[in-house]
Amino acid sequence: MVNLTINGQPITAEEGTTIIEAARRHGISIPNLCYMKDVHKIGACRLCVVEVEGARALMASCLATVSEGMVVHTNTEKLRRIRRVLFELMYSDHSEDCLSCSRNQNCEFQAMGKLLSVDSSRFEGERSSYHVDASVSVTRDMSKCILCRRCVTVCNEVQGVGALFPQHRGFDTEMAPAMEMQLGKVACTFCGQCSIVCPVGALKSTNSEHKVWAAIGDPNKVTVVQVAPAVRVALGEVFGLEPGTSVTGKMAASFRRMGFDHVFDTNFGADLTIMEEGAEFLGRVRSALNNRGAVLPMITSCSPGWVKYVEHMYPDHLAHLSTCKSPHTMLGAVVKSYYAERIGVDPKDIFVVSVMPCTAKKFEITRPEMQNGGYPNVDAVITTRELACMIKYAGIDFVNLDDEEFDNPLGMSTGAADIFGLTGGVMEAALRTVYELVTGRTLPFDGLHVTPIVGFERIKEAALKIENPLPDYSFLDGVEVRIAVTSGLAGAKILMDQLKAGNSPYHFIEVMGCPGGCIMGGGQPRSRDNDIRNKRLRGLYTEDEGKPLRKSHENPFIKSLYDEFLGEPNGHKSHELLHTSYVARGKFNQMTEQTFVADAKVIAKIKTAAAIHDQAKAAISKLRQEEAASPKVFELESENRRLKMELADALETVDILKSVFNK
Amino acid sequence: MNPESAENTCTVIEREHAFEQIANVIDLYKGKEGSLIQVLHLSQKIFGYLPLEVQQFIANEMDIPLATVSGVVSFYSFFSTEPRGEHTIRVCMGTACYVRGGKKIVEHLQNHLGVDLGKTTPDGKFTFEIARCIGSCALAPAMTIDDTVYKQVNLNKIGRILEKY
Incomplete structure (x- = not known):
C-alpha cells in the first residue's frame, strides 16, 4: 500500500493504481473525456491532468500511478486554466450543430463544457472538412470526433475486428477504415460497440x-x-x-x-x-x-x-x-x-x-x-x-x-x-x-x-x-x-x-x-x-x-x-x-459484391448547410483579422455575401426536408 | 526497379515476383513485434509504392487489420499510395529554409513541373514533395533530389539542377 495526499486528503492506495482511480475511490472525480476504466487509457484528451508537487510537468492522472508521499492537486487555478484551453481547442474544431445532434443533452463533450463553464472558444481558424459515412447500421460523422480513440480500442482490442484505426496525421487525423473506404464496404461487423463508447455524436447507430x-x-x-x-x-x-x-x-x-x-x-x-x-x-x-x-x-x-x-x-x-x-x-x-x-x-x-x-x-x-x-x-x-x-x-x-x-x-x-x-x-x-x-x-x-x-x-x-x-x-x-x-x-x-x-x-x-x-x-x-x-x-x-x-x-x-x-x-x-444461408465475404470484402452503404443523401444535405454556415463564419473571422489589408477586405466581403446567400439556400433546403419529414 | 513500370508496363510475372519478394520480407520479420514499418519500407522499395492491393497482401500475410496497415502508411509522409516518379524532389520547408524563400521555390517548381505538391509529373520523372527540415539549415534554402542535397537554391539555379536528371 502507498500513502499519498490528494487535495489535502490523506489517502492509501494499492501500488500500481492510477491517480484517477485512487481519487475516484475517495470521492474525488477528475474531469476526463477519453478514459475508460480497465479498457482505454492513453492520455489523449489531457483533461485529466493533475499537479504533483515536485514534478517537472503536469501528469495525466489516467496514466500516472500513485507513489509514496505523492502530493496531488486536482483543482488548482493553473489546472482550471489549462483544462479550459484544452477544451476550447477541441471545441474550435467541433461542429456546432448541437441542436440537431442525436447526442444533444447526452453528450460527454457538452457535459464537459458545462462542467468547465466554457461555452465558446476563443480560437477560430481552419476546420476539419465534413464527412458523413453512413452504413445501414452505423453512421460516422467525423466533424464531431474529438479524437479520444475509444472506438479504436474497442474495435481492435475488445472486439478484435480492426475496422477502425487512426488514419493520416495531425490535423487530418480521422478514425476510419483503411484508405478512405466506407464502413459499409469493409469488414466491419456492425456490432456498434464503437457507438456505445463514443463520447460525442461521431459514431452512432443509423437512425430509423x-x-x-x-x-x-x-x-x-x-x-x-x-x-x-x-x-x-x-x-x-x-x-x-x-x-x-x-x-x-x-x-x-x-x-x-x-x-x-x-x-x-x-x-x-x-x-x-x-x-x-x-x-x-x-x-x-x-x-x-x-x-x-x-x-x-x-x-x-x-x-x-x-x-x-x-x-x-x-x-x-x-x-x-x-x-x-x-x-x-x-x-x-x-x-x-x-x-x-x-x-x-x-x-x-x-x-x-x-x-x-x-x-x-x-x-x-x-x-x-x-x-x-x-x-x-x-x-x-x-x-x-x-x-x-x-x-x-x-x-x-x-x-x-x-x-x-x-x-x-x-x-x-x-x-x-x-x-x-x-x-x-x-x-x-x-x-x-x-x-x-x-x-x-x-x-x-x-x-x-x-x-x-x-x-x-x-x-x-x-x-x-x-x-x-x-x-x-x-x-x-x-x-x-x-x-x-x-x-x-x-x-x-x-x-x-x-x-x-x-x-x-x-x-x-x-x-x-x-x-x-x-x-x-x-x-x-x-x-x-x-x-x-x-x-x-x-x-x-x-x-x-x-x-x-x-x-x-x-x-x-x-x-x-x-x-x-x-x-x-x-x-x-x-x-x-x-432457415437461411450465408455469404462468403472475405477479410477485405473481396469475395462478394454486396456492400451495406446507406442512402446518405438526406444526411448529406443537412450537413452541407452546416458546412456552409461554418465556411461563412470562418470567412468572417478571417475578414476581421485582415481588416487592415483593405484590398482583401472588399474581396472577402463579396465572398461573405455569396456564402450567406448559399447558406440561405441551404437553410431553405433544410426547411423543405423538414416539411417532407413531417408529412 | 522503375516504379512507374509497376503501374503501367509491369508484366504479370514481374508483379508476381514483387509479391513473392514482399512475402519473403514478411517472413524475415515474422514474430518480431513492431516490424510493420520495416516491412512497409522494404515493400515500397520493391513495389515502388503501396497501393491498396499491396496493403491487403501485407495485412493478410502478417494477420493484422487492413485499417492498421493503412493507418501507418498514411501517417508517414515517406510512404506513398500512388506510383512515384523516378526521382523525388523534396523542398525543405523547415523554419530556416522557409524564412529564406523555401515557399518561393515550391511555387516556382509547381509552375515549372506543372504538378501540385505530393504529385508525380505525367512523364513519371519527378515526384514533388516538401520536407520538414532536413538538417541543413546553414545551407538554407535547401532541397533534395533523391539522396543529393542542393544548397542555397534560388530560382535561377533550379533549371540547371533539374537538367541533370
Missing part, C-alpha cells in the same frame, strides 16, 4: 425512427412490433429507473400508445429458434454418430454481428453456423405468413418493426437472404436508444404506465427465451429443451441454470453426459456433449482459430458478438455504471425465474404453430421460412 413513425402514420399499413429480451432490462435506465429493472409490461403498454397495431415479443421467436436449433443439432449429431458425416461443432447464429464476422474472417467455415435465422427474423417470417393468413391481411401491407439492443440487426434485415415471397421478414429495426426517444416523442409518461401484456399468440414466451439476451443463455435454453427431448428428464442443474456457463468469463465450457436416453435417441447413450460459450468477438476468434486448426473439442458453441451478450449490445443505452452488466444479467435471470413455463417446447402457442402451420421442427416449411 422516421421510417417507423411514417409506417405507424400510414393508414394502409398494419404495423407489428416485436422486442428483444435484452431491451426490457435496459430501457428503464433511460427513464431514470435502476439498471436491470424489468419494464416488459410498461414497454408493451407504450407500444399500444405509440400506435402499433399488434404488439408481439421476439421471445416467441426465441422459443421457436430453440425448437429449430435443437432439432438441427440433434440431426447433426445423429449423422455424425452414424458416420454419415456432419459438420460439428455447430455454432449459434442469432447474433448478426458475429455472423458477419465469420463471413469475413472465416469464409471457409460457414457450414459450422446453424442455418437458423435469428429470433426476430423468424418471428417476422411467421408474422408475414402464418399470422397474415390468420388475420386475412396481404403480407405486403404488413410493416414489421423490431426493437433490438443491436445495431447489426439493422444490417441483418437488409440481407437478401432475410426475405420470403419477395418481402423482407422485418421492415425496420430500431435500437433500445431509439425506442426511448420515440416513447419520449410520443409524450408517454413511461415510469407511471400500468403494465400490459403482449398480444397472443406471438407474444407468449417461456423463461428460456428471456435468457437469450445474455451470454450463455441461448445454450442454456437449448439444453433445457434438447436434454428433456432426449432423456425425458429435466436438466440436472439447480434451478435449470447451467452453472458452468453463467457469468462473464471470456470462454466458458461444460460437458453433459447423456445416460438412459429415450428409445428414439438410444444412439446418444453414453455420449458426452461438450459445449463452449463465448461473447465478444475477440473470444470468438480464439474458438474459431482452434476450429480452423482442427483442434476444436466441442460439439456445440454459442457465440454472441458483444461482450456479455445482447444486454451489452451496441444499441443499448450508454452507461457509466461499471456494474451495469451484472445488473442487467440479474434482471433477465429474474424474468426467467418468474415465469411459470421455462422451457421453449412447453410454450402452448409454439406447439399449435407447429400443429397448424409448420409441421415439424426442421421440416419443409421451417426450412423455407426459418
Whole structure:
C-alpha cells in the first residue's frame, strides 16, 4: 500500500493504481473525456491532468500511478486554466450543430463544457472538412470526433475486428477504415460497440425512427412490433429507473400508445429458434454418430454481428453456423405468413418493426437472404436508444404506465427465451429443451441454470453426459456433449482459430458478438455504471425465474404453430421460412459484391448547410483579422455575401426536408 | 526497379515476383513485434509504392487489420499510395529554409513541373514533395533530389539542377 495526499486528503492506495482511480475511490472525480476504466487509457484528451508537487510537468492522472508521499492537486487555478484551453481547442474544431445532434443533452463533450463553464472558444481558424459515412447500421460523422480513440480500442482490442484505426496525421487525423473506404464496404461487423463508447455524436447507430413513425402514420399499413429480451432490462435506465429493472409490461403498454397495431415479443421467436436449433443439432449429431458425416461443432447464429464476422474472417467455415435465422427474423417470417393468413391481411401491407439492443440487426434485415415471397421478414429495426426517444416523442409518461401484456399468440414466451439476451443463455435454453427431448428428464442443474456457463468469463465450457436416453435417441447413450460459450468477438476468434486448426473439442458453441451478450449490445443505452452488466444479467435471470413455463417446447402457442402451420421442427416449411444461408465475404470484402452503404443523401444535405454556415463564419473571422489589408477586405466581403446567400439556400433546403419529414 | 513500370508496363510475372519478394520480407520479420514499418519500407522499395492491393497482401500475410496497415502508411509522409516518379524532389520547408524563400521555390517548381505538391509529373520523372527540415539549415534554402542535397537554391539555379536528371 502507498500513502499519498490528494487535495489535502490523506489517502492509501494499492501500488500500481492510477491517480484517477485512487481519487475516484475517495470521492474525488477528475474531469476526463477519453478514459475508460480497465479498457482505454492513453492520455489523449489531457483533461485529466493533475499537479504533483515536485514534478517537472503536469501528469495525466489516467496514466500516472500513485507513489509514496505523492502530493496531488486536482483543482488548482493553473489546472482550471489549462483544462479550459484544452477544451476550447477541441471545441474550435467541433461542429456546432448541437441542436440537431442525436447526442444533444447526452453528450460527454457538452457535459464537459458545462462542467468547465466554457461555452465558446476563443480560437477560430481552419476546420476539419465534413464527412458523413453512413452504413445501414452505423453512421460516422467525423466533424464531431474529438479524437479520444475509444472506438479504436474497442474495435481492435475488445472486439478484435480492426475496422477502425487512426488514419493520416495531425490535423487530418480521422478514425476510419483503411484508405478512405466506407464502413459499409469493409469488414466491419456492425456490432456498434464503437457507438456505445463514443463520447460525442461521431459514431452512432443509423437512425430509423422516421421510417417507423411514417409506417405507424400510414393508414394502409398494419404495423407489428416485436422486442428483444435484452431491451426490457435496459430501457428503464433511460427513464431514470435502476439498471436491470424489468419494464416488459410498461414497454408493451407504450407500444399500444405509440400506435402499433399488434404488439408481439421476439421471445416467441426465441422459443421457436430453440425448437429449430435443437432439432438441427440433434440431426447433426445423429449423422455424425452414424458416420454419415456432419459438420460439428455447430455454432449459434442469432447474433448478426458475429455472423458477419465469420463471413469475413472465416469464409471457409460457414457450414459450422446453424442455418437458423435469428429470433426476430423468424418471428417476422411467421408474422408475414402464418399470422397474415390468420388475420386475412396481404403480407405486403404488413410493416414489421423490431426493437433490438443491436445495431447489426439493422444490417441483418437488409440481407437478401432475410426475405420470403419477395418481402423482407422485418421492415425496420430500431435500437433500445431509439425506442426511448420515440416513447419520449410520443409524450408517454413511461415510469407511471400500468403494465400490459403482449398480444397472443406471438407474444407468449417461456423463461428460456428471456435468457437469450445474455451470454450463455441461448445454450442454456437449448439444453433445457434438447436434454428433456432426449432423456425425458429435466436438466440436472439447480434451478435449470447451467452453472458452468453463467457469468462473464471470456470462454466458458461444460460437458453433459447423456445416460438412459429415450428409445428414439438410444444412439446418444453414453455420449458426452461438450459445449463452449463465448461473447465478444475477440473470444470468438480464439474458438474459431482452434476450429480452423482442427483442434476444436466441442460439439456445440454459442457465440454472441458483444461482450456479455445482447444486454451489452451496441444499441443499448450508454452507461457509466461499471456494474451495469451484472445488473442487467440479474434482471433477465429474474424474468426467467418468474415465469411459470421455462422451457421453449412447453410454450402452448409454439406447439399449435407447429400443429397448424409448420409441421415439424426442421421440416419443409421451417426450412423455407426459418432457415437461411450465408455469404462468403472475405477479410477485405473481396469475395462478394454486396456492400451495406446507406442512402446518405438526406444526411448529406443537412450537413452541407452546416458546412456552409461554418465556411461563412470562418470567412468572417478571417475578414476581421485582415481588416487592415483593405484590398482583401472588399474581396472577402463579396465572398461573405455569396456564402450567406448559399447558406440561405441551404437553410431553405433544410426547411423543405423538414416539411417532407413531417408529412 | 522503375516504379512507374509497376503501374503501367509491369508484366504479370514481374508483379508476381514483387509479391513473392514482399512475402519473403514478411517472413524475415515474422514474430518480431513492431516490424510493420520495416516491412512497409522494404515493400515500397520493391513495389515502388503501396497501393491498396499491396496493403491487403501485407495485412493478410502478417494477420493484422487492413485499417492498421493503412493507418501507418498514411501517417508517414515517406510512404506513398500512388506510383512515384523516378526521382523525388523534396523542398525543405523547415523554419530556416522557409524564412529564406523555401515557399518561393515550391511555387516556382509547381509552375515549372506543372504538378501540385505530393504529385508525380505525367512523364513519371519527378515526384514533388516538401520536407520538414532536413538538417541543413546553414545551407538554407535547401532541397533534395533523391539522396543529393542542393544548397542555397534560388530560382535561377533550379533549371540547371533539374537538367541533370
